[in-house]
Amino acid sequence: MSIIRLENVTHNYGDGTPLCVSAIKDINIEIESGELVGIIGHTGSGKSTLIQHLNGLLSPTKGRVFIEGEDIWQNKKNIKNVRFKVGLCFQYPEYQLFEETVFKDIAFGPKNMNLSEDEIKLRVLEAADFVGLSRDLLEKSPFDLSGGEKRRAAIAGVMAMKPKILVLDEPTAGLDPRGKESILNMILRYKKATGATVLLVTHNMEDVARIATKILVMNRAQVLMYDTVKNVFAHSEELEKIGLAVPQITRICRELKKRGLALDESIYTVDEACAALLPLLQKGVR
Ligand SMILES: Nc1ncnc2c1ncn2[C@@H]1O[C@H](COP(=O)(O)OP(=O)(O)O)[C@@H](O)[C@H]1O
Ligand SMILES: [Mg+2]
Structure with a gap:
């Protein structure tokens, strides 16, 4: 209940x-x-x-x-x-x-x-x-x-x-x-x-x-x-449309994704971003 x-x-x-x-x-x-x-x-x-x-x-x-x-x-x-x-x-x-x-x-x-x-x-x-x-x-x-x-x-x-x-x-x-x-x-x-x-x-x-x-x-x-x-921040563009900012790290990850990095839409903490980015860097993705 x-x-x-x-x-x-x-x-x-x-x-x-x-x-x-x-x-x-x-x-x-x-x-x-x-x-x-x-x-x-x-x-x-x-x-x-x-x-x-x-x-x-x-x-x-x-x-x-x-x-x-x-x-x-x-x-x-x-x-x-x-x-x-x-x-x-x-x-x-x-x-x-x-x-x-x-x-x-x-x-x-x-x-x-x-x-x-x-x-x-x-x-x-x-x-x-x-x-x-x-x-x-x-x-x-x-x-x-x-x-x-x-x-x-x-x-x-x-x-x-x-x-x-x-x-x-x-x-x-x-x-x-x-x-x-x-x-x-x-x-x-x-x-x-x-x-x-x-x-x-x-x-x-x-x-x-x-x-x-x-x-x-x-x-x-x-x-x-x-x-x-996670699900709400995955709609970061919708939130921005109504004038609400998402966390900075979410915006950064969204931009990186647009530039071709295989990142999750809904990253909202720096720790998560590190966990997602480090393996990519190790693989030599630029
Ligand atoms: N005591 C009140 N009398 C008349 N209108 C009010 C009163 N309190 C809030 N409002 C109006 O109700 C709407 C919602 O306000 P409010 O609940 O304070 O929103 P928020 O907390 O998100 O800023 C606004 O349009 C505000 O002007
Ligand atoms: Mg209020």
């Missing part, structure tokens, strides 16, 4: 007004448990609207959202539990820090779950480990942290609820390469420790190539592709 299923989901902002925008249209998708899905697409293609349906922050204008087989709007009183099951981390989550200490901020979600004090403490410390925040930072004010630390503290707040489904909207936006790398690593750590399903909205194809198992491509309010990373 798929952990997430969307059935004909449409969302209109300003429904019934002259300003009505269909931000997502007739989405049908099933995501299996344990996947790490990279969600890509142009600004305005509907990515943020789509993911806000998964924890009931937005409700469909039409269609149904199923989490673990249950229609999340079947019983409106249940929506709070859906929010614990599906942890959503917004873009620039650091702007939502507000407590006196980092500890209290991370504890905010678990507190709402009515867990015991001991369990809350455990969750906070574990989440701090996932994101690599040292213990001494926990007693500081969130406003005294660096930009990167604030981002990590905010993500820890979502992880501390131990959601089965973790959804992050552009978690690496605005960070330098080291900051990006550390965010990707903490997502992988969380996934490995909990077995969670992860959805990651990103502009960065190299990020997707590095950590995703599947890619969901949004285009003009609809799903253009949902497939393995």
Whole structure:
């Protein structure tokens, strides 16, 4: 059974007004448990609207959202539990820090779950480990942290609820390469420790190539592709047509193939490219 299923989901902002925008249209998708899905697409293609349906922050204008087989709007009183099951981390989550200490901020979600004090403490410390925040930072004010630390503290707040489904909207936006790398690593750590399903909205194809198992491509309010990373990057020209860049190494291999090298269409990591190119070089292909 798929952990997430969307059935004909449409969302209109300003429904019934002259300003009505269909931000997502007739989405049908099933995501299996344990996947790490990279969600890509142009600004305005509907990515943020789509993911806000998964924890009931937005409700469909039409269609149904199923989490673990249950229609999340079947019983409106249940929506709070859906929010614990599906942890959503917004873009620039650091702007939502507000407590006196980092500890209290991370504890905010678990507190709402009515867990015991001991369990809350455990969750906070574990989440701090996932994101690599040292213990001494926990007693500081969130406003005294660096930009990167604030981002990590905010993500820890979502992880501390131990959601089965973790959804992050552009978690690496605005960070330098080291900051990006550390965010990707903490997502992988969380996934490995909990077995969670992860959805990651990103502009960065190299990020997707590095950590995703599947890619969901949004285009003009609809799903253009949902497939393995390899199969999606095999359509590199189609992606470029809608203005999405594929990883540099994929473009290089495509050009080499056009010049006659027997290369696979869908190479997307440097390691794969090396493995494919070395035997050709050894055979003396130029
Ligand atoms: N709160 C809102 N009110 C009205 N229109 C919105 C709102 N949020 C997003 N939209 C519109 O919905 C479409 C999809 O936006 P969004 O889901 O934010 O896309 P993305 O995350 O891919 O950039 C865009 O046309 C955007 O302008
Ligand atoms: Mg967005």
